[in-house]
Amino acid sequence: MPTYEYFCENCGKFEEFHSMTATLTNCPKCGGEVRRLISRNNNVIFKGSGFHITDYRSSDYSKKAAAESENGSTKAASASSKSENKAS
Numbered sequence: 481m482p483t484y485e486y487f488c489e490n491c492g493k494f495e496e497f498h499s500m501t502a503t504l505t506n507c508p509k510c511g512g513e514v515r516r517l518i519s520r521n522n523n524v525i526f527k528g529s530g531f532h533i534t535d536y537r538s539s540d541y542s543k544k545a546a547a548e549s550e551n552g553s554t555k556a557a558s559a560s561s562k563s564e565n566k567a568s
Contacts, residue, residue: 485517493517 488507496504507514514516529535 483519485519486514488512488514544555 481499484497484504485493485495486504486507487493488510490510490512491507494507494509496508498504504514504516506512506517
């Protein structure tokens with residue numbers, strides 16, 4: 481569900497989280513008339529396959545991601561072996 485921005489003459493600007501089919505005509509705080517503002521919320525996250533941005537990344541990005549995952553797995557393995565040594 482998206483977050484919408486509204487403006488109330490009495491309370492000012494506020495955000496409301498509701499479905500796309502719902503409409504808000506009165507302020508939840510004071511009951512005054514509200515109008516919906518054009519939101520600048522552009523927080524879109526592209527996860528998984530099926531998006532151009534994730535499917536057609538440069539080979540440089542893929543190499544860096546692979547290097548990071550290798551470094552992360554070796555760090556995790558060394559951390560777990562250190563904790564096992566301390567437990568002994």
